Amino acid sequence: MALSNNIIGAINFVAMLLSIPIIGAGIWLATEPDNSCVKILQWPVIILGVLILLVALAGFIGGFWRIPWLLISYLIAMLVLIILLACLVVLVYMVTIRGSGHPAPSRAYLEYRLDDFSGWLRRRVRSSYKWDRIRSCLSSSSMCGELNQSYRMAQDFFNAHITPLQSGCCKPPTECGYTFVNPTYWISPINTAADMDCLQWSNEQTQLCYSCDSCKAGLLANLRTEWRRANIILIITLVALICVYLIGCCAFRNAKTEDLFRKYKQGYT
Template identity: 60%
Template sequence: MALSYVGVAAINLVAALFSIPVIAAGSWLSSQVDSACVQILQWPLIGLGVAVLAVGLAGFVAAFWRLPWLLLAYFVGMLLLMVALAGLAVFVFVVTASASGHPVPSRAFLEYDLDDFSGWLRGRVDDPGRWEQIKTCLAATPVCTAVNQTYATAQELFSASWLTPLQSGCCKPPTRCGYTFVTPMFWISPISPTADPDCTAWSNDQSQLCYSCASCKAGLLQNLRREWRRADLILVVATVALLAVYALGCYAFRTAKTDELFRRYRQGYT
């Protein structure tokens, strides 16, 4: 086998390895409570990562055994996958461009507004049937019980700057509602409650809490935004690295073909 084709095979194998961070990013999202309940981004990431791995290995086989038709399929398939990866990276960046998080009086944590997020993200939680499924999933997780176990007094809770957006939005009533703290998961309603839908949606039922509140949806989206941004950074780096390796593979393949033609030309004169 010509040495140049061995180089092409090695480069294609490296391209396959860049699928690992993409698959890892999707798997990491699957392990996060909110992403596991919403199930939007992790499966495209895992699917594209597996596709890159399969195509990269096919390219390695094609170059190692010098199968022109399979090598051509590799170059076309990998190009399409890079376009898909780049498109997904841009899409995630655009839909997560806006963020929420507003300070409230006498509280170290932030509270969140659903209107601050992109229309596409809001659409993922606006459908009542879909939200019912997400709400049921969230209620089955330890997100709010962790708050109850960590903070024993009102002062401890109110000074908790590290409260996650999901906990801030789903595990307590919004501060503007004027509820009185008893425990992190039990609050006394004000004598004159407001007509704010979130204030009337709060329930001391441990399976209900504020899971029906718009603040819970906003907290979920803010959590998703943070996680998706981290996954998007991995996606961008992997895509750029894959593009560089792909370009190197194209150059190596062209060099291999040139060397092969030159050898044939020389053999024709000997």
């Protein structure tokens, strides 16, 4: 029984370690400028990671100090958390399937359309109440100002691989036909009717294209890339947690069997 309990405790120590990548993925998302403005995924990931850490700690204590009720509570709670983590992994995968960029003529960067993304993601940015807060957060960042420092000539900018967020928020859509002055200052549109975003563009550095659908699409494209990277970590951790949980279940069952067999022998003698 003692050996099995020690094994259970060691297994739960591994589960505690597995919570670290989950918490780390959430913290990484929280430090990204776009995610810090939207705040959708990072807190569920961090909270889930912390809960897994606490539950695994309870299992660790229950294993080494031989507390059966704590081990049973651990098995139930960890199963619930594994199911929640699996649901989160599936949700992130489903909402990030769509959203690839479109090439623009004579441009190295891609441009993005809001309708290319999943309805669930679009609803996060479509309401004016939500977007006003996000837009204020984005406009206070230095992402557009950095373009002016990096690219002086038009051809250098057109050949640049800028982020989706910069492509959508810091310049007008290519189809509008604006003339390049610098990355955040464009004049003389050829076709303002090409897209509603053509009318939304402003050379005012606090406005730019932050009110454009292209900016919303660029934000979602950035989120999509970061979420998919975080989801890889979550998937790997989920598989490892499932393996650890199954091993823990087997060890707990063996411990109970040993205990029953020991009591049977004591009663027989």
